[in-house]
Amino acid sequence: MTAATSSRPLRSTAWAPFNRMPASIWLCCAWIAIVVIVGITAQWSAPYDYTHQDPLARFARPFVSTAHLLGTDYLGRDVVSNLLAATQTTLMIALLGSVICALLGTSLGLLAAHFGGWVDNAVMGFADAMAAVPFIIIALSVLALFGTSPLLFVFLVGLASWERYARLTRGLVISAKEEGYAEAARIVGVPSMRIYLRHMLPNIAGPLIVQFTVNFPEIILLESGLSFLGLGIQPPETSLGLMVADGRNYLAIAWWLAAFPGAVIVLTTLSISLLGDYLRDRLDARLR
Amino acid sequence: MTAFILARLMRAVAVLVFTVTLVFIVLRLTGDPAQQMLSDNAGPEALAAFNAKWGLDRSILEQYLYYVANVLRGDFGISFADGREVFTVVSERIPKTLIVTVSAFIVSILIGIPAGILAAMRRESAVDKGVMAAAVVGYSVPNFLLGLVFIFVFAVWLRVLPSSGSSTWSHAVLPIATFALFNAAAVARFMRSTLIDVLGQPYIAAARADGIPPWEIILRHALPNAAIPMVTTLGFVAGGLLGGSALIEPVFAWPGLGSGFVNATNTGDLPVVQAMIVLFTVFMVAINLTVDVLYAVLNPKIRKH
Numbered sequence: 387m388t389a390a391t392s393s394r395p396l397r398s399t400a401w402a403p404f405n406r407m408p409a410s411i412w413l414c415c416a417w418i419a420i421v422v423i424v425g426i427t428a429q430w431s432a433p434y435d436y437t438h439q440d441p442l443a444r445f446a447r448p449f450v451s452t453a454h455l456l457g458t459d460y461l462g463r464d465v466v467s468n469l470l471a472a473t474q475t476t477l478m479i480a481l482l483g484s485v486i487c488a489l490l491g492t493s494l495g496l497l498a499a500h501f502g503g504w505v506d507n508a509v510m511g512f513a514d515a516m517a518a519v520p521f522i523i524i525a526l527s528v529l530a531l532f533g534t535s536p537l538l539f540v541f542l543v544g545l546a547s548w549e550r551y552a553r554l555t556r557g558l559v560i561s562a563k564e565e566g567y568a569e570a571a572r573i574v575g576v577p578s579m580r581i582y583l584r585h586m587l588p589n590i591a592g593p594l595i596v597q598f599t600v601n602f603p604e605i606i607l608l609e610s611g612l613s614f615l616g617l618g619i620q621p622p623e624t625s626l627g628l629m630v631a632d633g634r635n636y637l638a639i640a641w642w643l644a645a646f647p648g649a650v651i652v653l654t655t656l657s658i659s660l661l662g663d664y665l666r667d668r669l670d671a672r673l674r
Numbered sequence: 675m676t677a678f679i680l681a682r683l684m685r686a687v688a689v690l691v692f693t694v695t696l697v698f699i700v701l702r703l704t705g706d707p708a709q710q711m712l713s714d715n716a717g718p719e720a721l722a723a724f725n726a727k728w729g730l731d732r733s734i735l736e737q738y739l740y741y742v743a744n745v746l747r748g749d750f751g752i753s754f755a756d757g758r759e760v761f762t763v764v765s766e767r768i769p770k771t772l773i774v775t776v777s778a779f780i781v782s783i784l785i786g787i788p789a790g791i792l793a794a795m796r797r798e799s800a801v802d803k804g805v806m807a808a809a810v811v812g813y814s815v816p817n818f819l820l821g822l823v824f825i826f827v828f829a830v831w832l833r834v835l836p837s838s839g840s841s842t843w844s845h846a847v848l849p850i851a852t853f854a855l856f857n858a859a860a861v862a863r864f865m866r867s868t869l870i871d872v873l874g875q876p877y878i879a880a881a882r883a884d885g886i887p888p889w890e891i892i893l894r895h896a897l898p899n900a901a902i903p904m905v906t907t908l909g910f911v912a913g914g915l916l917g918g919s920a921l922i923e924p925v926f927a928w929p930g931l932g933s934g935f936v937n938a939t940n941t942g943d944l945p946v947v948q949a950m951i952v953l954f955t956v957f958m959v960a961i962n963l964t965v966d967v968l969y970a971v972l973n974p975k976i977r978k979h
């Protein structure tokens with residue numbers, strides 16, 4: 387099995403999950419690609435500065451004029467420009483948060499698996515405690531006691547569900563230790579750190595990547611939820627959750643203010659979740 | 675079983691003590707408690723009275739004991755927002771949150787469990803696909819956004835239900851529906867996967883070979899075995915409802931604990947915030963303890979000991 391996998395050309399192995407991909411997954415990938423491009427180019431692609439107000443063009447309806455394709459809000463700000471900037475902010479926070487979460491969880495899981503004993507008990511006990519309380523409650527408590535600041539917010543978002551990475555990594559490392567290659571490397575005197583990073587990590591990366599695709603949309607939802615409550619990103623900065631919160635007061639007269647950012651949130655999280663499900667099925671099939 | 679439950683009870687108490695201690699430490703670390711806990715226009719005699727009451731002129735250990743004693747009596751001080759006792763402010767919100775979360779919990783079980791059983795029994799059927807699709811959408815749509823969609827459809831467009839407030843029973847319909855729709859999908863998905871696992875076991879094949887009718891296999895053999903993992907899941911759902919109240923209640927201006935917590939956080943009303951943290955911890959500990967006890971009752975391995 388191992389010999390068969392390693393003798394396959396690297397390129398075909400890497401592209402295997404993308405062969406015979408269903409149309410729905412292609413659509414998900416296309417949407418994710420659009421969102422990523424927007425996230426990178428928002429400053430240059432936005433038709434206006436998103437804070438630019440035009441009091442004479444307040445509440446312009448969407449799809450009516452080319453000047454404001456998705457309409458304007460209660461201050462006459464262009465919805466397209468706001469949406470681009472908000473997508474960029476939300477994406478940036480979700481990305482930073484996910485990376486923090488993955489690094490923290492994976493390192494703690496590795497520590498627990500490496501040392502065992504009381505370190506293992508402490509990390510896993512903490513993980514259980516975190517999993518037992520809905521994170522939004524922890525987040526509210528922290529924001530209430532320490533106040534809101536962008537840096538704290540990013541770290542806070544990054545703390546959400548680190549325990550799943552920790553549990554996953556711990557389990558994977560413990561079972562990988564039993565396998566021949568780790569034992570062989572240890573016997574010839576390769577240092578532990580090198581075994582973990584160079585030999586084990588590539589072998590256990592699949593499930594961790596799948597976990598990333600589960601975690602990323604959740605962090606988007608957490609960020610937009612906290613910003614919606616007025617506890618996350620603060621004006622004049624903008625984010626998708628903040629736009630929904632802004633539009634909420636004008637539901638009766640300007641549905642588009644909440645509808646467009648809401649749609650971007652849903653399409654993005656849905657695309658990443660579906661892609662993640664698909665990847666998990668394909669990666670699992672290869673493991674079997 | 676008594677030993678198991680006692681051990682869990684001890685752990686629950688330990689978690690509560692830990693939370694109260696953590697809140698105490700953080701409040702002491704982040705500044706002068708008298709200035710934090712009283713509004714800015716408090717006079718010197720109010721400050722002195724506050725310091726005497728909470729023992730702030732004594733050693734840190736004595737302060738801690740004072741704090742714990744006051745918390746045990748339910749005395750969290752005075753709310754900044756309206757100058758009333760925090761205990762009154764918080765406790766009048768408890769029934770509001772319970773009405774919505776408990777009803778939503780019952781509705782999710784009543785819809786989710788039968789839907790999950792049907793989906794597991796008829797794989798690839800319309801029910802099965804519906805359950806799986808609803809579960810995926812449930813993970814991708816933020817609950818506050820679904821609440822806004824409901825407000826738009828039923829309050830703004832059709833004008834059949836009120837959008838916010840809590841004066842009549844009809845005000846509770848949309849918050850309960852928002853909560854229940856999310857959780858019913860999650861319950862159905864877990865019920866489905868748990869039951870599919872159980873139905874693959876050899877003893878089910880044996881029961882089938884014996885010629886026992888399918889509904890009897892489900893009711894007498896599969897469901898009791900699926901109940902143990904389901905109890906854990908329902909515990910998570912109950913906890914999720916409590917957490918979700920922080921996002922859904924503000925959408926409908928529902929005056930429960932969730933919106934109270936968010937308001938207190940937004941206005942920096944620390945006396946209310948600390949009471950909310952302790953109260954939410956009490957709720958979570960109670961839910962987890964209930965799950966543990968049910969687990970012990972349902973699982974013969976633990977029950978026999």
